[in-house]
Amino acid sequence: MLRQVAQRLAGTARRGISTSAICREGEDKGPKEFIKRFRPHVSSTMNDPCFPSDFLPKEDKKEGDAPAAVPDKLTLNFFLPYETTMKDSKVDLVLLPALTGDFGVMPGHVPTVAQLRPGVVTVHKTLDKDIDKYFVSSGFAFVHADSSTDVCAVEAVKLDDLDPEAVRSGLQEYTAKLGALQAKGDDYDIAAAQVGVEVYSAMSAAVGQ
Incomplete structure (x- = not known):
């Protein structure tokens, strides 16, 4: 068995493998066509080559599917080490005091991670109407692609409760x-x-x- 494998490998070495030629033949055909042309030139014990597309996340979306609609409300979670202030709350807007500057988050916001500085988190349950304000000492905000946001603060208190x-x-x-x-x-x-x-x-x- 080992002798047969050695003979096949030796034969492959004598023939040589021109992957550049294979690439030229199958460059417009995609990975499947390349592998089809590649296999006859190598030993059966050699694994198929990998392609960059093999390492990309697989998408369930089929060609022609419409993009997901942006929801009407932002899903907000507001966490403290000792309690949960908000959980899956539906809001229109949240204003955050980031270390790099204040910014607002609405449904459809790009994914973001921001460190919070001491300041006010303003939650618009209904835009410009039903508003809650919290003073936070520090923390992080995580804005996700699914129009949800997690605010994780070290300390937080309602602004009206400050003396x-x-x-x-x-x-x-x-x-x-x-x-x-x-x-x-x-x-x-x-x-x-x-x-x-x-x-x-x-x-x-x-x-x-």
């Missing part, structure tokens, strides 16, 4: 703490104070809206 006086007091406290720490040079404490100033500054701006 303006407590926000002003907290901002003053962290601003003073940051000024005092910068003289001492403790990097960890300075970073923590900077985060406090950033969050309270964002809360102060949100309360003033």
